[in-house]
Amino acid sequence: MTATAATQGDLPVVQCIARARIPTTQGPDIFLHLYANNRDKKEHLAIVFGEDIRSRSLFKQRPGESQSDRMIRGAYVGKLRPGRTIADTDDVLGMSLHFDEKTGELLYESQTTWDKDNDTLVRIHSECYTGENAWSARCDCGEQFDRAGRLIACEHERETGIVGGNGHGVIVYLRQEGRGIGLGEKLKAYNLQDLGADTVQANLMLKHPVDARDFSIGKAIIMDLGISNVRLLTNNPDKIQQVVYEPYIRCVERVPMVPIHWTNENEGIKSKEIEGYLRTKIERMGHLLQEPIKLHSSTE
Numbered sequence: 001m002t003a004t005a006a007t008q009g010d011l012p013v014v015q016c017i018a019r020a021r022i023p024t025t026q027g028p029d030i031f032l033h034l035y036a037n038n039r040d041k042k043e044h045l046a047i048v049f050g051e052d053i054r055s056r057s058l059f060k061q062r063p064g065e066s067q068s069d070r071m072i073r074g075a076y077v078g079k080l081r082p083g084r085t086i087a088d089t090d091d092v093l094g095m096s097l098h099f100d101e102k103t104g105e106l107l108y109e110s111q112t113t114w115d116k117d118n119d120t121l122v123r124i125h126s127e128c129y130t131g132e133n134a135w136s137a138r139c140d141c142g143e144q145f146d147r148a149g150r151l152i153a154c155e156h157e158r159e160t161g162i163v164g165g166n167g168h169g170v171i172v173y174l175r176q177e178g179r180g181i182g183l184g185e186k187l188k189a190y191n192l193q194d195l196g197a198d199t200v201q202a203n204l205m206l207k208h209p210v211d212a213r214d215f216s217i218g219k220a221i222i223m224d225l226g227i228s229n230v231r232l233l234t235n236n237p238d239k240i241q242q243v244v245y246e247p248y249i250r251c252v253e254r255v256p257m258v259p260i261h262w263t264n265e266n267e268g269i270k271s272k273e274i275e276g277y278l279r280t281k282i283e284r285m286g287h288l289l290q291e292p293i294k295l296h297s298s299t300e
């Protein structure tokens, strides 16, 4: 696995294996990047808004490869269209990429590549099968995932005035289900919560740490994408701490993710479980969410 510019000291080595354009139901195209790394066997992802945010490990020239190989793995500039034969030049859009002759690394040019010093809206999101695919009202992960996409795509969010990414940004999607304990153990944690434990106690009762996640792969992915000034979408102070990696990654702004139901009574997730979950994250995990936290609804 080739080292990337991101491998500084203790960071894992990440390699973008493939990138593909995904036309979305929400409007913008996104570019889905699949990563391998030298720490775990998981397929971590980056959901990239903006064709010009370029993975250095994907675009780096590889010995003996053809232009067609590059297009097939997604290392192309501009748009793919039938009959195109050269990955590094899109002659319809008049765009070309250039590379360091010795190392084959992509050379930064403002016409074709996102500037690493641009403040970039980023969410480091941990996989939550239940919240993202099973309509769960136990957590706000699914809502946060959707909202992060909307915020990155828009200029600013009307309801809150939050400045969006205006079509540029990244959701780093880490396969760290259950705050790193996996889906099976998280389901057991849910049963313990139905028996009265909170989300912190349940992990501890299952002999897991409160939070078993490690964001270093996320850091390496952010650096591989040539981003250094991050506007981080999170309420989690620990995540901010783990993402900052001076001088390579700076958190220039923490962008809050206030539950939608707190700002709009008729929208978002409303349940006794999520109130307990959010309260525990605030009171026991230090999450930066202000009031209002509603007390447990009267019906216990």
Ligand SMILES: Nc1nc2c(ncn2[C@@H]2O[C@H](COP(=O)(O)OP(=O)(O)OP(=O)(O)O)[C@@H](O)[C@H]2O)c(=O)[nH]1
Pocket (backbone or CB within 6 Å): 124, 125, 126, 127, 128, 129, 138, 139, 140, 141, 144, 176, 177, 178, 179, 180, 181, 186, 189, 190, 199, 203, 233, 234, 235, 236, 239, 257
């Ligand atoms: N063990 C455990 N994990 C949970 C529970 N509810 C949600 N999760 C996991 O918690 C993680 C939530 O991750 P994120 O939403 O990315 O991050 P966060 O730490 O909540 O902080 P934010 O960035 O503010 O959202 C996911 O891995 C979920 O699967 C729970 O009750 N127990």
Ligand SMILES: [Zn+2]
Pocket (backbone or CB within 6 Å): 128, 130, 131, 139, 140, 141, 142
């Ligand atoms: Zn969740």
